[in-house]
Amino acid sequence: MRYAIPLIIFLVIAAFLASRLRGGYDPHRIPSALINKPAPEFQLQELRNPTQTFSPKQMRGKIWLLNVWGSWCVACREEHPFLIALSKSGVIPLYGLNWKDKREDALAVLEEMGDPYVLSVSDFDGRVAIDYGITGAPETYLIDQNGTIRYKEVGQLTPEIMEQKILPMVKGLNK
Amino acid sequence: MKRIGLLLIIFCSLPCLALAKEAKPLSNDPELEKRVMALSEQLRCLVCQNETLAASQADLAQDLRGLIREQMKAGKSDKEIIAFLTDRYGKFILYNPPVDPTTYLLWFGPFVLLLGGLAFLFRYLKQRRELITEQPLSTDERRRAETLLKTAQEKETA
Numbered sequence: 001m002r003y004a005i006p007l008i009i010f011l012v013i014a015a016f017l018a019s020r021l022r023g024g025y026d027p028h029r030i031p032s033a034l035i036n037k038p039a040p041e042f043q044l045q046e047l048r049n050p051t052q053t054f055s056p057k058q059m060r061g062k063i064w065l066l067n068v069w070g071s072w073c074v075a076c077r078e079e080h081p082f083l084i085a086l087s088k089s090g091v092i093p094l095y096g097l098n099w100k101d102k103r104e105d106a107l108a109v110l111e112e113m114g115d116p117y118v119l120s121v122s123d124f125d126g127r128v129a130i131d132y133g134i135t136g137a138p139e140t141y142l143i144d145q146n147g148t149i150r151y152k153e154v155g156q157l158t159p160e161i162m163e164q165k166i167l168p169m170v171k172g173l174n175k
Numbered sequence: 176m177k178r179i180g181l182l183l184i185i186f187c188s189l190p191c192l193a194l195a196k197e198a199k200p201l202s203n204d205p206e207l208e209k210r211v212m213a214l215s216e217q218l219r220c221l222v223c224q225n226e227t228l229a230a231s232q233a234d235l236a237q238d239l240r241g242l243i244r245e246q247m248k249a250g251k252s253d254k255e256i257i258a259f260l261t262d263r264y265g266k267f268i269l270y271n272p273p274v275d276p277t278t279y280l281l282w283f284g285p286f287v288l289l290l291g292g293l294a295f296l297f298r299y300l301k302q303r304r305e306l307i308t309e310q311p312l313s314t315d316e317r318r319r320a321e322t323l324l325k326t327a328q329e330k331e332t333a
Contacts (some may be wrong), residue, residue: 027224028224030221030264030265030267031265031267032265033261033262033263033264033265034263100234100238125238126234126235126238127238127242129238130238130239130242130263131263132263133263133264133265135221135222135235135264136222136235
């Protein structure tokens with residue numbers, strides 16, 4: 001008993017530390033303050049047609065994904081093939097927020113790797129990104145028919161996240 | 176040793192340097208800059224999470240400082256700007272964690288541990304004191320003590 005108590009305390013601390021180190025805990029996953037809040041409004045020029053603008057208002061009545069990306073973002077390139085597959089599957093419309101990028105660089109990436117987005121908008125000065133509480137790219141928002149943010153994925157979208165988290169929510173929203 | 180320390184500092188700041196681009200021109204108003212920096216000291220950089228917004232050179236931190244500067248120019252108070260940022264980034268952006276149910280453990284945990292430690296210490300000391308209380312001598316021991324004392328006295332008088 002005399003030696004058991006320190007041992008138990010040690011094991012509890014070790015288990016806690018191990019769970020934080022190995023359990024896929026990522027300190028950059030900050031819980032979003034915007035879940036179940038209205039998606040911030042903006043009006044930005046379209047990447048492909050700069051004379052046109054796009055605003056989330058136009059998406060009322062639809063469930064859609066807003067994916068933050070940039071040509072300078074390596075993880076976005078890794079995510080890109082899955083986004084292409086997702087857009088081909090047609091399960092949910094995917095829109096892009098091109099964050100602090102040069103127009104020609106962004107267009108070059110879409111030229112090279114394909115364009116998964118219905119359209120992308122250009123957030124040159126990053127102000128819209130701040131409105132959305134973005135800390136890094138890629139990040140993806142699920143926005144519902146009423147313009148409410150339902151889910152935020154920090155980091156790359158994967159088939160698992162799509163299957164296990166996003167699609168079940170979309171199903172629920174469609175009811 | 177000094178060189179190693181310097182190298183360590185450089186290496187530790189590399190991840191942030193990699194995300195940094197050139198600094199944006201500051202405004203010419205030193206009073207305003209002071210206010211921007213004072214407020215940034217209270218906010219967390221969301222990229223280099225152990226740094227304040229004031230200390231960070233990450234791109235996002237510079238954007239956020241730019242935004243704070245603009246809002247101050249527009250006449251917003253520090254409180255309004257903090258509310259604006261916590262609406263978007265949550266309480267995580269506050270470098271001084273506020274006292275609320277999610278941070279009770281952080282704020283009061285150490286005191287709970289201290290009280291627990293004190294309680295344990297007092298119990299332990301009390302137990303120990305009980306162990307060393309005097310016990311009356313048995314008749315056998317008393318007889319031996321008396322003979323010892325008697326022989327000592329006889330020696331002294333002799």
